[in-house]
Amino acid sequence: MTSPLLVELSRLQFALTAMYHFLFVPLTLGLSIMLAMMETVYVMTGRTIWRDMVKFWGVLFGINFALGVATGLTMEFQFGMNWAYYSHYVGDVFGAPLAIEGLMAFFLEATFVGLFFFGWERLSARAHLVVTWLVALGTNFSALWILIANGWMQNPVGSVFNPDTMRMEVTDFVAVIFNPVAQAKFVHTVSAGYVCGAVFVLGVSAFYMLRGRHVDLAKRSFVIASAFGIASSLSVIVLGDESGYAITDNQKMKLAAMEAMWETEPAPASFTAFGIPSMSDRTTHFAVHIPWVMGLIGTRSIDKEIPGIFELVHKAEGRIRNGLTAYDALEKLKVNHGDTAARASFDATSKDLGYALLLKRYIEDPRLANDDQIKQAAWSTVPEVPAIFFTFRLMVLCAFLLVAVFALSLWHTMRETQAPRWLLRMALIAMPLPWIAAEVGWFVAEFGRQPWIIEGTLPTFLATSELGIPDLLITILGFTVVYGVLAVIEVRLMLQAIAKGPAVGADIALPVGDRTRIRLAAVR
Template identity: 65%
Template sequence: MPDLLVADLSRWQFALTAMYHFLFVPLTLGLSMILVIMEGAYVMTGKEVWKRTTKFWANLFGINFVLGVATGITMEFQFGTNWSYYSHYVGDVFGAPLAIEGLMAFFLEATLVGLMFFGWDKLSRPIHWLVTFLVAMASNFSALWILIANGWMQNPVGADFNPETMRMEITNFMEVIFNPVAQAKFVHTVSAGYVTASVFVLGISAWYVLQGRHLGLAKRSMTVAASFGLLSAFSVVVLGDESGYALTDNQKMKLAALEGMWHTEEAPAALTLISLPDQGAQKNHFEIQIPWVLGLIATRSLDGEVEGILPLVAIAEDRIENGLIAYDALQFITDDPANLAARETFETTKQDLGYALLLKRYVEDPRTADADTITKAAFDTVPNVLMAFFSFRIMAGIGILCIVIFSLAFFFISMKRKVPRWFLRVALFTIPLPWIAAELGWVLAEVGRQPWVIDGVLPTFLGVSSLSATQVIMTMVGFTLIYGTLAVIEISLMLRAIKAGPGGRILPEGVTSEGPTGGRPVQFDV
């Protein structure tokens, strides 16, 4: 029987390290592209103000990049330390994209980032811009391969279980690469990173304007952030819709859970705007719905059906029973590899083997499970509905708010040519919101996949290493202390760099470089 406490603690530890790492990823992705835009303006105009602007944001990118690399490497080590059976079972598939990410993207990024920082006086303007562009591309390619690996966990295509090795093995690597779930997650995640960086640049620049400091840098930075951020915010919504469409075919239970949809509705299904899901009672206590919207988003049609949680549980129960046939046949193959009848039976039922493994939570041998245990295991396929439901809505609400913020910024800067001080304050206090949305997006993706570490293939509780709860707790405490220290260092470095500005010198309290702007709107003539 698996140690469920170790499994839960290992999940908490991975969540801690992954969510901490993901604080740095969106800003790295977005700032790298903003640097390309700003340095491109310097290459085309030759104005030193664009060079100073690019170098200032590059310093913040560098601080963030270093912490992202350090926390990312630590996170990957856990596949061997805390999730060794997972690594054994699916390592042939999961390890390939991560290896390519290291060889193709990370090494390129790590090599060129030095040239980007120290090559300003050694490279021509176009060549240095090319280096910056390649750093940005490497950052995005790094995200691509990692999300291909994660997308395979959500939708395991291009691989098959080999009864000889008792492992999943690649059968079609192109299917792994072009997995529709992975591609949808990539473009959505990258766009969210662009929004995060744009809000960050907009907010810090607004603070400079409010302080009457570095106005040349601030105005140009706000102009770039408003334009790039508006396009990115619209992309997040459109590509998020594409991610929802991908769930319809590949992760129906996750879609039903994030919508709090217990029963299959008549097509086209309504979108639940707000509700209070009760997983124990298997119902929602109140609902405000928008007719037809969910059906249109999820199926792109008026007659497509979105299945509810309880009908999907009934399907899971059938798949568990079919998986028991595969499990039984696999035991015969293990005892007698030449048993052709068992192999034929296994080939026709192996797609449901993972569902039979859900029973190992309750019994040593799944074949001994009774009907009540099978039903209980079928209900285990329902993720935390309340968490998925509200994670999605808060994330989506922040996305819509970002569109409003960027639309106002674009209107004030590009059309009115002046920005009121109240909006500058709003922009400053908006800075944390994209990070909250990004973290909730990760929570939705990972919680919504439960109880699977590989959807439909391997239950999470079976993927852990043979560790004691004490060992996991000790390492978790260690990670918390180390990451807490790194957080203090990172925030201190970022705040110091922001206070110093492009000149690299922190001014005495109350002293500004260009004078206060008073209560009047700030003119934008860049």
């Protein structure tokens, strides 16, 4: 039995490295697209200021990209390093999208990003534009494949447990690719990345406009950022992740935890705007409800019920008992592969095998579990409700604030008035918001997935490597120090580059008609 401390440390390390990696990824996603858009305007209009913009934002993109690449290395290998049993158990399914991500996405972005920086003099304007778009395409493909992998952890479709190899094996790879949870996550996550890019450009441009520096470049960037930002922030909200939350038991549990919804309500369910959920009392104190809203968000309908936590726990208990049959059959198959009765019994119940494994936290052989332990295991399928409840609200709050900032910015752009100073300050202050939203969003999705590492299939506490505690302490300390130092250097270099500003400060007056063209370009 793996020690609980080892499991906690492994989770801590994964959270640290993944959340740190995700500080850089969304900005890469957003900025790469914005660079490609700006360069498209340059190639179409031939106005060099747009090339200067691509080069300037490209410098900041590069500083960020380097850390995204560096911290991505850790991600590719730490499943094997820290989650060896997970890697064995699901590598047949989970490994494939990761490998395809390398083949299809990483090669594309990494091969062409060198030319993006080094190719200005060696390529024609059009060829360089193609290179920039290929970098953007590569980063977005990478998001697609990693979210197909992640989506499978949330909704393990197209696969089955094979008792001969003691692992999950793929039965329908097309189903893995077109997993609805994965698709919802992809759209939601790349949109969030675009918001990061937009806010970054908006904020830095606002800073220049407040200081009256590089105003031409800043104004144009501000236009692009506000148009791109409103589109992507609305997309984040409208195409929110929740659309995938009606599909599986664990996703439903996550939804119930986000809402701190203990009892099933008649459809359409109300939305809990505020409250203090309590795990020990199993209720939400001081709840303020808004009728109908939750049903609409969660099911996109007014007649479908959203199950509450009590109902889901009851269901989990049934699945644990069913899973025990599978576990028993599997133990028989381990001794005798030819036992046809056991195989038939296993095939009938194997989808609930993971539920029986939940009991391993309380007893070595789940078949010997008593009723109390089964009830305890069923309740262990409930994640930390208060943590999910509040972080979800924080994410939503950030998203709505961002929509407001982008809407106001766009409003002033459309009216061709100078954005007022308070709005510019607001754009500057709003810069951390999408990162906060992205990090807590990751937390809601992955912490809300607990106790599962693969929903319904493998509990997190069984999935680690058999490492010593000192090993983990060394690497956690090591990553913290290296990442910490690099973060300080990165932020300093960013600030230095922003303070220095674009290399060519083209302070040409805007000719008549140019504004409309910019606006069109921004909308495109």
